[in-house]
Amino acid sequence: MSAVLSSLTRRNRLTIVAVAALALYALFFASSYDQRILTLAGIYVIMVLGYQFIFGHAGALSLAQGAFFGVGAYVTGILASQYGTGFLLTFPLSIAGASMLALIVAVPVLRLASHYFALATLALSQLLLLIAVNWVSVTGGANGLPGVPPITIGDWQATRGTSLLLFVWGIAVAAMLVARWQLNPLRVAVFTVMRDAPLAVPAFGIDPGLLRLRAFVLSAAFGGAAGALFVHTNRVVSPETLGFGIMITCLTMTVVGGRFGILGAVIGALLLTHLPEWFRGLDEYYLVAVGVLLLAMVVFAPDGLASFFKQRRIPASPPGHAATGIEENATSVKTGVRVLEISNLSKRYGGIQALDRVDLSINAGEIVGLIGPNGAGKTTLANIITGIARADSGSIGSAGFDLTTATPTAIARRGIARTFQTPQLPDGLTVHEAVATAAANIGNTANKASSISARATTAIATCGLTRIADARCGTLPHGLRRRVEIARALAGAPHILVLDEPAAGLAPPEQAEIAEILRTLAASGLAVLVIDHNIEFLRPLATRLACLDAGRLIADGPLDEVLADDTVQNAYFGLVQQ
Template sequence: MRNGVRKLWALAPTLTLPRFAGEGIGVAVLVAYALLYASPYGLRVLTVAGVYALAAIGFQIVFGLGGALSLAHGAFFGIGAYATGILGSQWGLGFAATFPVSLLVPLLLALLVGLPVLRLESHYFALATLGIAQVVHLLAVNSPGLTGGANGLPGVPGIVLFGWAVPRGLPLAAAVWGFVALGGLVAWRLARGHWGRALTLVRDDPLAAGTLGLDVGGLRLAAFALSAVYAGAAGALAVHTQRVVSPEVLEFPVMVSVLTIAVVGGRGRVAGAILGAVLLLHLPEWFRFLERSYLIVYGVALLATIVLAPHGLTGLLDRLFPSRPAPLPEPAAPPETAIPTGPLLRVEGLTKGFGGVRAVDGVSLTLEAATITGLIGPNGSGKTTLVNLISGLETPDGGRVMMGNSDMAGQRPDRIARAGIARTFQAVSLPEGANVLAAVAAARLERDGSIALAEAHALWALERLGAADLAAKPCAGLPAALRRRVELARALARQPAVLLLDEPAAGLTDGEKAELAGHLRAIAATGTALLVVEHDMGFLLPLAGHVLCLDQGRPLYEGPPEGVRSDPAVVAAYLGEGV
């Protein structure tokens, strides 16, 4: 069946439309429907669809772009709703006062709980946010003095814009959709800009994102907080539409609806949130016989989408009407960074234990500018752990990592990366959804002001490794040797003073290894200090000026490469003989 589908795709028209043609048609249809056909009831459904579109746009930021399955989004929606409901009905405040509060309270709560909770891994994060949502719901139901308890609070005033009380029907729908347009535009600009790119890398590969100088925690927190603002705004508009606030706004169906809208519409896409909301809010109208259990339809839609069309409806539309690929930028060399001479990185007595095992035990080494140092040792001798400790992916138990005069030991990976250390991974990880140019440009996001500039610099890095022709190719499906090349270009694009390479020649043919050796020599010639972890002595020993051999976390040999093969301790460690 898979093959049949693929053939169908091949038959699909390869017609390319002008940019935003689809969005333009969609908006025109929506406006025409609202103005010409919609009954008062239809306008009400459309208004509620706008409310959910706004909430789903916020969810796209934290879940679609940031990859964090926040189940507290419904709670933020409900808190925004209660803020407006309580202030509007009990305190008699107007829209101009209540709306900002409805944005602010969810924002503050998100910042408060986000700091600890965002460190958690995916499923724990989902659980923790669900826990938050349940606590908020319990509080709302059980504090009747403040929230009206299970009955809620009636008498919430309507929206007042610049002194004009917006009446129900078409004006209210227009006002709500005005907020959707505004919020959608902001989110769309953020998503396709610098920040959105950084956030998607944090989603796809948080480890790599950190080593490319991106503040993973800060980006996630910002996404979580911003999504809460959108949810709060949507909650406020929901209450203005219904004129009542009750615990219903905090119940799981709100969360389920937003999640379904985002996934069915297309993860991470603003257009997907809007399309999904309009479609799903109208679905119950077509399945009237289910009455209040329309959520069955949502469940089926959610399951079918995640199984059959993981990129949602906008993803399907993209495949039917592919947009023209953006032309490649002109390569441009980034501004030179002056690399000092002499010792660049001094590691002193670095130690790390896992449980009872001393993975790295008192290792010291110095990387001089414009040199290549080889790091060898049997499997499990602590080579990768040492690289992880220097690049900040693991926290050392003791010892120092000196860059110039500052000790980087135990610092966050992005701080270490900003200090001038870049690295590659033993198992190459590239974001599968991106093309090569975008993957390499991720390394420049922290420094370059615009994506265009980052991509121009990325192309420069690819050119230096003779890989510019890969730029437009998708990362998914690249053969192993080319993946390693792209990852090296990404590290090179950081213009590092110190470059740590974890088995860069693994899986390469002899010809490719010779080519790689040439590239590494050229990189060293620019002043960069290289540390190369490698098993292939035929590749490494001619390349390195200096070699360090580890065994069970301890330095076994340090000196010129010529002495390695004849050192009895090294031979014993590799062959397992008694010395």
């Protein structure tokens, strides 16, 4: 026993003690009233756990959680009170109803950003509320429908008190397990990248639309489940379940407790259901006291009270466990084989011809430098290759696939990875986590957490970052962040690597380190396209040089020849010397 206890972390021991104390109190010392408040807290835990998916992890200000809760409430309320349908049918139907609604509205709504998404979800909620209030014959109107039976399964019934408390918290624990399963540390990291570095997500083969959809539907399912339990607890379904008040309660619980993690949901729900009850003695001023305390708590803990506890992280596996993923994939393409074929590519932005009939090809094992003055179209080309922008005409092919109109996600999955001019790394993730997010998307092999972690570890080792694998990205100097980006690109086991100004702003020793890494990679068969205008960086590195000027490719060939070319001299060095 003591051996088991001592093997737990301090936080886990603390949690177990707290849970045990609360359970003892709830089951043996609490009055029926106390148990009711705890039951309601359990229902809100489920709702908040759901809201954390969309609001916390996906970072979208959804104001539809109350609507999902209300849909769950009305599905159960109407079926149970009017048709006598049993819990075993109404409960799944409530979850399904809310999820279906989320799926239906997701298509037009999920592409909206920030407050526009908030307004769309708000309008949806208000519409449903309006229907509930005015469709009197079905919903009972503003009065709602009485006569919702207690939860009944066979001969067993949970009316109030201990039985209902245990049942609701049983479902809450099940919801926690689902949340924990859905939010493994890796997916949490992917969500973090999506929130804090949105550009990077599609570039590593992760489809942000699908991620958001998953979060939205999960939040709805949890909301629907909570709503169903809520009407069984109050024995009546009424428009308050769809009202804005419930939504605000949910938002407040999530912010006060924490936007991420089970602990945050539990703290927020427990605290906010009890807060008004504790202050009831203050008569008409009790809600003023609730407001004051709420304000104080958020000022004191803006990231939620649960932020005082540590969150789960992806453990960095020791280098000895490193897999051989990169070598496998990279060497599977023979050096010298053409891996990228760009032909006749054009792109206009407004009145500017950003790219004008560009032809370029890259072979495995080659390091191609792409130079050109500012505004020559270098980054545009990188963006089109990786699918972030789309060409007006022309084509891009790789290993027999036409990628001209492919999405960034599809392109990344075909083995084309990139880094960004401004590193797209979320401050809060460790190096290992940031790299692992990209390692998760090699579609074919088993995506077990251990193999993903191992691939990340290998990529980190390749870039010489093993010593800082557990450091937060936000704490790293610029040069190291560049290397983390390269490591992340490698973790997806690409055969083409596109680097957008990897040397910009770096000191010569740091540049040399990066050059060394790139040479090693090329030697193992990787095709590398380096966009830069720093000739001193490219001279010892590139096997071939291409030069863009005003959207046109004016030279392409061995480094020395291109540098000696008159057109290049004029377009490029002429400008520099001015």
